[in-house]
Amino acid sequence: MVARHEGRVVFVRHGIPGELVRAQLTDAAPEAKFWRADVVEVIEPSPHRREHVWKAADSLVAHARGGLPVGGAEFGHIALAEQRRLKAEVVREQLARLAGVDEGPGHDVEVEAVSLLPGTDDDGGGLAWRTRCSFAVTAGGRLAMHAHRSDALVAVEHMPLAVPEINALRLWDLDLHGIERIEVAAPASGTAPLAVFTLGEGVAPSRLTEVLAGLDSAVSASAVGPGAGRAPLTVRGRGSVTEHVLGHHYTVTGDGFWQIHRRAPETLVGAAMEALDGVLSPGSQVADLYAGAGLFTAPLASAVGPSGHVLSVEGAPGTSRDARRTFKRQPEVAVVQGKVERVLRRHGGAGAFDAVVLDPPRAGAGREVVRQLIDIAPRAVAYVACDPASFARDLGWFKGAGWRLESLRAFDLYPMTHHVETVALLTAPR
Structure with a gap:
């Protein structure tokens, strides 16, 4: 506010x-x-x-x-319907102010509720949707989370936004001395969660063994030493989870990126593929930029078939490794790890792609990537955005080059927070 x-x-x-x-x-x-x-x-x-x-x-x-x-x-103090009205107002205001959208798609956008289970209207009251959580640990060894923009830790018991599989672990009952952080991933399929523990400096691995004794034996666990940049070492079970989205299967490690709402993957894939319907066909050349573990890469590969090609680009090395494992037997998919703008310099060029899925982080794609896509001139870009302001800024650059906003949908994939996800279809000048 x-x-x-x-x-x-x-x-x-x-x-x-x-x-x-x-x-x-x-x-x-x-x-x-x-x-x-x-x-x-x-x-x-x-x-x-x-x-x-x-x-x-x-x-x-x-x-x-x-x-x-x-x-x-x-936003947990605001009635759910009003949360969505406020988010829609923000999307409309940013589009008008930064992209000059004063009519057509986006001008009257509404934020759509997302159910927790397919085929139902039950959104859980905005609770129990989060399949991935990051926790800190207090000096007293209790489960905690950070206050907003602060190093202050707040001890927590029960996380109402998390899926039941995460709360069922009862991590707040454990003595977590020696642990710095815990990342928990609970697949939407309902299989056992994976917990990744970051050990404190000088903490013996035997401390983790003591912690794991208090966890359900079905829970997989990995350990990471102090400091960043180290791959998790599997201690128990598997070091990854398998996610299923609309008939496609993905391997995601505990430190890899995946959408956190249990229905977000299929919601966003469905919206993006619907937007590109009529653009994709067998033999098409497409790109999935900021691809993560390949959420959009898999349906794109199915759409273009063995005679087509999908360039899947992700900057994070660990998440890119997840994508390589998922698509190692699909020659029509090329997984490339690196900054999007650098990869486009090598693999772009006018007419390189028929269509692009663009799913950048909160900062948006940015001027350089937008300029490159304008030069490549694919027929269409499905832009998946998690920040209305950065999306509207990028859209303004596309519009300045004659591109059109053909459609826009907004989804409430982060109830009780101010965040909102949008999926837009942009088309190049005819």
């Missing part, structure tokens, strides 16, 4: 537009262009305010106790 104080913009978490509140500044450097704050008291509440779904993330409760709320559920 946005407030203003003596001409300075203040971004205020845990409020609702129209409310009168008291807010405590959390980031207020004198030279900063804007400040940040948390709501600590509601004087005039919005009719859309409700009891927070997660006490550890409730700003009012946390500040009353002299602490900070855990990050990751900053």
Whole structure:
């Protein structure tokens, strides 16, 4: 939410537009262009305010106790329908301000609810959707998560946004002394989770053995030494999980990237492939940029067939290795690890691709990648975005080169947070 104080913009978490509140500044450097704050008291509440779904993330409760709320559920105090209305408003406003979209697709976009199970309308009330969670550990050996933009740790018991398979591990009951971080992946298929433990400096591996004694024996486990850049060593079970999406199978390691909402993979694949319907055909040349573990690569390969070709590009080495394992027996797929702009310089060129799936991180594709795609001029780009502002900025550059926004859908894949996912179809000038 946005407030203003003596001409300075203040971004205020845990409020609702129209409310009168008291807010405590959390980031207020004198030279900063804007400040940040948390709501600590509601004087005039919005009719859309409700009891927070997660006490550890409730700003009012946390500040009353002299602490900070855990990050990751900053919309948990807002009625679910109003959350989606606010997100749609943000998407529309960014498209209008940064891309000049004042009519047609995007101008009247709504945020679609996503059910937890196929063939149902049950969205779980915005809870129990998260299949991957990252936890820290307090100095006292308790399970914790970070406060927003802070090194402060908040001990947690139960994570209401997580799928039941993660909460069933009851990690908060374990003595986690010697462990720095825990990454948990619970496949949407319902198979046993995988937990990756990062050991503290100088901690003996036997400490992990003691921790694992308190976990269900069906849970796979991997260990990582202190510091970054080391591949996890499998300690028990398998060091990866198998994900299934619309008939395609993927191998994903514990530190590899995968969509965190249990229905996100099939929702985004379905929307992107529907957008490209009529563009793809057997023999097509396509690219999957920022491909991760190859979520879109697999359906693209099926669409173009053995006579076609899919260039799958991912920057993260570990995630790129996951994709190589998945597609090692498919010669029509080339998995390349590296920065997208550098790979396009080698493999691009005018007419190199008939279609592109573009799924960048929150920062967006950026000017250089957009310029390269404009030069390559595929017939269509399916742009999957997790940040409305960066997407609208990139869209503005495409539009400036004569491209058209043909369709746009928005999905509530991160309930109880401000994040929203969009899938757009962009077409080159005829």
